[in-house]
Amino acid sequence: MEILGNLKNSIRHSVLPFASRIPFSPDTITYLGLIVSFLAAFEFAKGDLLLGALFLILGGVLDVLDGAVARASGTTSAFGGVLDSVCDRYADAIVFTGLIYGFVNNTIQGTGFFIEGWLWCVFAMIGSYLVSYTRARAEAAGVSKLDIGVAERSERIIILIIGALSGFLLQALVLIAILTHITFIQRVMGAKQRL
Numbered sequence: 001m002e003i004l005g006n007l008k009n010s011i012r013h014s015v016l017p018f019a020s021r022i023p024f025s026p027d028t029i030t031y032l033g034l035i036v037s038f039l040a041a042f043e044f045a046k047g048d049l050l051l052g053a054l055f056l057i058l059g060g061v062l063d064v065l066d067g068a069v070a071r072a073s074g075t076t077s078a079f080g081g082v083l084d085s086v087c088d089r090y091a092d093a094i095v096f097t098g099l100i101y102g103f104v105n106n107t108i109q110g111t112g113f114f115i116e117g118w119l120w121c122v123f124a125m126i127g128s129y130l131v132s133y134t135r136a137r138a139e140a141a142g143v144s145k146l147d148i149g150v151a152e153r154s155e156r157i158i159i160l161i162i163g164a165l166s167g168f169l170l171q172a173l174v175l176i177a178i179l180t181h182i183t184f185i186q187r188v189m190g191a192k193q194r195l
């Protein structure tokens with residue numbers, strides 16, 4: 001996990017020179033990233049997994065860039081951090097909703113794994129929210145930074161992108177559902193240790 005943490009920090013650092021030339025405010029980029037997530041959801045609802053994945057990648061890059069632009073321009077703000085987080089929650093929800101719509105309306109094919117594809121989307125969404133909320137609630141209780149676990153947002157997005165591009169979308173959703181519940185337990189235990 002330490003290696004992945006270092007990779008994330010090196011990516012955040014490596015985009016700073018590029019970010020410093022972006023002529024938009026961090027908040028604008030955050031809002032733009034949310035709009036792109038809506039586009040990804042719309043494409044998944046139509047069953048277009050390729051376009052959905054491409055919008056997920058763009059949305060993910062924007063999610064990295066908003067913080068990079070803030071740091072490069074010295075305009076990081078407490079509100080920006082809140083805005084970034086809540087927009088990520090809306091983005092998570094709308095993308096899973098697009099996938100659920102796709103499975104329910106059979107524009108996305110995929111059955112098996114004991115339960116319906118749309119239900120795996122629901123469990124993946126529940127797990128994702130438990131991961132994020134546990135961190136938010138623990139940090140509100142005084143934990144410094146509970147960014148631990150195997151399925152943080154970046155990992156969830158990458159698994160979804162690879163699943164959508166590779167034809168193994170249902171398998172990716174099953175993996176996200178399982179890994180997010182593991183991460184939820186990791187974070188509850190981490191909060192217990194730190195509080």
Ligand SMILES: CC(C)CCC[C@@H](C)CCC[C@@H](C)CCC[C@@H](C)CCOC[C@@H](COP(=O)(O)O[C@@H]1[C@H](O)[C@H](OP(=O)(O)O)[C@@H](O)[C@H](O)[C@H]1O)OCC[C@H](C)CCC[C@H](C)CCC[C@H](C)CCCC(C)C
Nearest residue numbers: 008011012018057060061063064085088132152153154157
């Ligand atoms: C234009 C370019 C110069 C831009 C540079 C490109 C680089 C940015 C490379 C990006 C790779 C991109 C193609 C893949 C999509 C990126 C996506 C994975 C990133 C999504 O995570 C973004 C971010 C989320 O953290 P953030 O602080 O914004 O939000 C936090 C989050 O909401 C928390 O939720 P949770 O607790 O985790 O559930 C909240 O709790 C926090 O409060 C909130 O602040 O994470 C940034 C992580 C890294 C900086 C980016 C990770 C990149 C990957 C690990 C490695 C990318 C290369 C892979 C090999 C690509 C493979 C997939 C390929 C596309 C098929």
Ligand SMILES: Nc1ccn([C@@H]2O[C@H](COP(=O)(O)O)[C@@H](O)[C@H]2O)c(=O)n1
Nearest residue numbers: 026027063066067070076077080081084
């Ligand atoms: N509109 C924004 C978005 C982000 N920030 C700051 O960046 C941090 C998130 O960095 P990422 O690389 O993970 O996106 C966030 O906590 C804020 O400090 C901002 O100020 N305004």
Ligand SMILES: [Mg+2]
Nearest residue numbers: 063064066067
């Ligand atoms: Mg961000």
Ligand SMILES: [Mg+2]
Nearest residue numbers: 063084085088
């Ligand atoms: Mg974010």
